[in-house]
Amino acid sequence: MAARRPTGPALLLAALLVALTVVPGEVNTRAAPAAPAMQAPPFDHIFVVLEENQDYDRILGSDEAPFINSLINDNFLQTDYHALNHGSLPDYLGLVSGSEQLQAIGTPPTDCTPQWTRSPPSCVVTAADPSNITDLIEHSGRSWRAYLQAMGQPCRWQSQTADYDIIHNPFVYFETIEGGNAVSSQRCVDHDVDMYADPRHSLHADLMSASTTPNFVFIVPGNRYNMHDNQFKGADDFLRDILTGTNRSGQNGINAVNIFSSPAWTTGRSIAYIVWDEDSGTRVNHVVAIQVGNWVNRPSGEDGATFNHYSMLKTWEVAWGLPPIQQAGGDASARPMLAAFNLSNEPPNGQTSNRLTLRNAHPEVFAQLQANLRSPGRTASLLTVFGNDGVQKIRLYVSPNGTLAVDNGVAGTTASSSVAFGTGWHSVQIHVWARGNGGTCDVAYDGHLIAALSQLGTCSTGRSPIGSVVLGDAEPGQAGAVDVRYPAIATSRL
16 A cells, blocks of 8 residues: 555645735745635536545555546545544435534434434434425525435335445435335436436436536435445446446446536536545544545645535535535534645745646636735736646736736737726735637636626636736836735635
């Protein structure tokens, strides 16, 4: 097994935004307040894959899980992430509802199965709407679906098999979904389906377009492919299959799933969370949680802060502006996991430059700094965004008359505003989402959007992702016009 990647404060600092004071031609690396991402990106699609019963240290660096380790190396790892309890059921319920639901499953928790035919029913959650994340998702106008491998019939709570465990299907435990009767509701039948065999909503069929792909996709591999009972190869192969379209497991041949090539993944804001429900039974319950996609700080991004399943649920709520499910505790008091959206951009040791090159190009970037205009009457560049092809996309600057303006290097246009840059230090932020002629460019000054400098969905940005941001003076003859400090770059609003 390869050596464990270090955890702790050093990695947290490495993953956070650099907080610097920059004078013309020089970077000052003294500590200063950072402006981390305050939100998660408003994702169009969130994909979740639940794996089973493995220790963090057993997976990391394991030769038995090459694909999973490639995901870790290429994306973002929470290095101190923990499950809630032992037994699958409290962890699955906690992840989707913000509570282990001990009033329903017992203390200590048991892996019981729902009994909707009894009066009153047992081992079920009868809390009023919203009782789980899917209630909130539907109230927000979004869609969801759970895809369970080898479940057979939809919304199956009556029986299980060697490959399908009811306790890995949290949604059939909630009355707001199942309906509370021996015959399940149409809502449950439509939204809780077999991954491959459902004739209406196989994952393959739903991924054919972005519009048919649910906003929230919850995937549960069967027991031969979820690392249950230490079946590393099957789980590693199957995860590779559904993410990339291969068929190493032999399960992804008919109605093949390929999330990374789907329109939902390639055309919008999407993220995948790969997480284990619990470890092998230790007191620490330390598990792997990986955040995957173009909106995370990668490659080899890491965060050493302590989180758990409630934190992941809270992150989804924050991304979509949803209220917590619980009134107190659980997701109500959890902190969201936002470090993945902070882009580490610290220059190499000894380098002095006002160009911050991202470790990996990103389609969407928010860049912010504080600026102080030193020489009124001169053009003073504040923030300039470049594609990874070196082409200047957008430049925010102070014009000679003292007002804020934007040059669009892709379109060859200039936009001016009546907003004057005041004396002293002020905050400016630029947001660019590179989507060809349908991109987004917006500018904020001291937290207020400048409409004259903003184009939402109509900005010509080119297709190349964003590779670097220049802070302050960028052109000959402008040196000394402005001082900048506290730069921050993220894939979500700062």
